[in-house]
Each structure stands twice: as C-alpha cells, then as structure tokens.
Amino acid sequence: MSSAPALQLAGRVTIGGTxxxxxxxxxxPAGRWTCLLGPSGVGKSTLLRLFASLGDKVDFEGTFGASxxxxxxxxxxxxxxxxxxxxxxxxxxxxxxxxxxxxxxQPRERALDILARVGLADHGTKRPDAxxxxxxxxxxLARTLMEDRPVILLDEPFSALDAQTRARMQDLSAELxxxxxxxxxxxxxxEAARLGETVLLMTREGITPVESPPASVPRPYDxxxxxxxxxQLLRQLMETV
Ligand SMILES: Nc1ncnc2c1ncn2[C@@H]1O[C@H](COP(=O)(O)OP(=O)(O)OP(=O)(O)O)[C@@H](O)[C@H]1O
Ligand SMILES: [Mg+2]
Numbered sequence: 001m002s003s004a005p006a007l008q009l010a011g012r013v014t015i016g017g018t019x020x021x022x023x024x025x026x027x028x029p030a031g032r033w034t035c036l037l038g039p040s041g042v043g044k045s046t047l048l049r050l051f052a053s054l055g056d057k058v059d060f061e062g063t064f065g066a067s068x069x070x071x072x073x074x075x076x077x078x079x080x081x082x083x084x085x086x087x088x089x090x091x092x093x094x095x096x097x098x099x100x101x102x103x104x105x106q107p108r109e110r111a112l113d114i115l116a117r118v119g120l121a122d123h124g125t126k127r128p129d130a131x132x133x134x135x136x137x138x139x140x141l142a143r144t145l146m147e148d149r150p151v152i153l154l155d156e157p158f159s160a161l162d163a164q165t166r167a168r169m170q171d172l173s174a175e176l177x178x179x180x181x182x183x184x185x186x187x188x189x190x191e192a193a194r195l196g197e198t199v200l201l202m203t204r205e206g207i208t209p210v211e212s213p214p215a216s217v218p219r220p221y222d223x224x225x226x227x228x229x230x231x232q233l234l235r236q237l238m239e240t241v
Contacts, residue, residue, distance in 0.1 A: 003031075004179060008025075032197040033198070035186055044202060079155060088127070092108070092124040094143060107146065114145050120138055141169060145173065151180065156185055170195055189233040193227070210232075
C-alpha cells in the first residue's frame with residue numbers, strides 16, 4: 001500500500017441549482033481514523049462521493065484532494081450507504097469484484113479469510129438475496145476491507161448490525177485499516193466515541209472538530225472515558241440544527 005495522504009476540501013456544493021452545503025472546509029488527517037457525524041441530509045454522503053470521484057450530479061465549487069498533490073484516482077475505496085452488491089454474483093464473487101473488474105488475479109484465499117473474519121465463512125456461495133440485511137452489510141464491508149487502498153471512505157458501515165456484531169466489526173475494521181486515512185460517516189455517537197481519533201461534526205454552518213479522548217482506538221466501549229465522550233457527542237448533536 002502506498003502511504004496514506006491527508007484529505008482536504010474547501011468549497012460549496014449545489015445539486016441541480018439547489019445549495020447542499022458550504023462554503024465549508026474539511027481536513028482529514030493522514031493515516032488516522034476520522035468520524036464525521038451530522039444530521040440527516042446535511043451532505044455527508046455527498047462529501048464522500050466527491051472524494052470517491054462519484055459526484056457526477058454534484059456541482060462543486062472549490063478545491064479538494066489529497067495533501068500530497070497526487071490524484072486520488074485508484075487510491076480510494078468507498079463503502080457506500082447502500083450495499084451495492086451484485087445480485088447475480090455469490091458472496092465470494094462480490095467480495096473479489098474489485099480485482100475482477102481490474103483484471104488482476106482474484107485473491108480468493110484472502111477473500112475467504114476476510115469472509116471468515118466478518119462471520120460469513122458458511123455463506124460464500126449464497127447470492128445476496130439469500131442474506132439478511134446485516135449479513136449483506138458485512139459482505140459490503142468485506143469487499144471494502146479487501147481493497148488495499150490508502151484512503152477508505154465508510155458511509156454508515158455498521159448501521160444494520162446488532163450491537164455485539166457491530167462492536168466486533170468495529171474492532172476488526174480498526175485492526176485491518178490501521179495506518180490508512182479513514183473517513184467514516186456515522187450517526188452513532190457510541191461508535192464515534194470508540195473509533196474516532198478525530199471526530200468532526202457537520203452542520204449547515206460547517207464542520208467543527210471535537211476534541212477526542214487520548215486513549216488509542218478502538219476504545220473500550222464500557223470505559224468511563226468512552227461513555228463520557230459518547231454522551232458529550234450526543235449532547236452536541238442534540239444542539240445542532
Ligand atoms: N442526486 C441528487 N439529486 C438531488 N438532490 C440530491 C441528490 N443526492 C443528494 N441530494 C440532496 O443532497 C442533500 C445531502 O444528501 P446526502 O445524501 O449527502 O446527506 P447525508 O448527510 O448523507 O444524509 P443521511 O444521514 O440521511 O445519509 C439532501 O438534501 C439530498 O436530498
Ligand atoms: Mg448519507
């Protein structure tokens with residue numbers, strides 16, 4: 001993996017002439033895990049799509065990119081808010097889709113290993129429509145974890161999971177994505193309190209950093225410091241418009 005750059009964005013977005021967000025500025029530190037929280041509709045997914053070069057309907061006025069000045073093309077993996085699984089491919093084929101699209105060798109062993117680690121070892125030959133919502137979300141997570149990219153964009157990646165699976169998937173992702181630049185959109189204050197080395201709140205006014213606890217991530221979910229930070233984040237979210 002090439003070294004993980006910081007991400008920067010400064011500007012405003014309109015879609016079809018309607019103002020979506022901005023002007024605002026965003027700084028995502030290199031090689032760290034950043035959580036982005038904010039009310040529904042404020043533009044979090046739109047931001048991720050811009051960094052993933054999927055903002056074709058989005059009119060962006062300003063500058064954005066990687067701190068090293070090198071194009072982000074080919075350096076980003078996005079786990080979108082909807083799972084985007086191919087219904088005609090089985091789970092293993094969905095997880096190795098990136099390699100197949102690039103025409104490179106399919107890393108089948110690694111795929112089986114990651115599928116086992118997301119708890120889907122017995123589901124590799126099933127089609128997505130034979131899975132539960134939480135299982136489908138873990139297939140999409142596995143596909144993202146397979147992509148050996150320095151920049152990882154996660155859009156509510158654990159939202160469909162039960163609490164204990166969510167905690168396990170948070171731990172796994174923190175382990176496998178350590179050292180990468182991760183921008184993780186979540187509505188869950190508890191999740192941001194566990195995972196956020198940097199935590200950013202997005203409102204219609206802009207993006208504000210919140211000071212996070214010094215403990216390394218993933219922070220223990222039941223530590224007093226984590227719980228206090230979770231409470232503080234929820235309080236701040238309650239105050240946003
Ligand atoms: N293709 C589109 N055409 C028109 N408007 C759009 C389009 N995509 C997004 N929007 C609008 O842009 C705004 C931001 O959407 P976005 O999906 O980025 O929000 P979000 O912060 O991710 O919300 P959520 O937390 O609900 O996922 C919304 O008001 C949405 O209606
Ligand atoms: Mg969204």
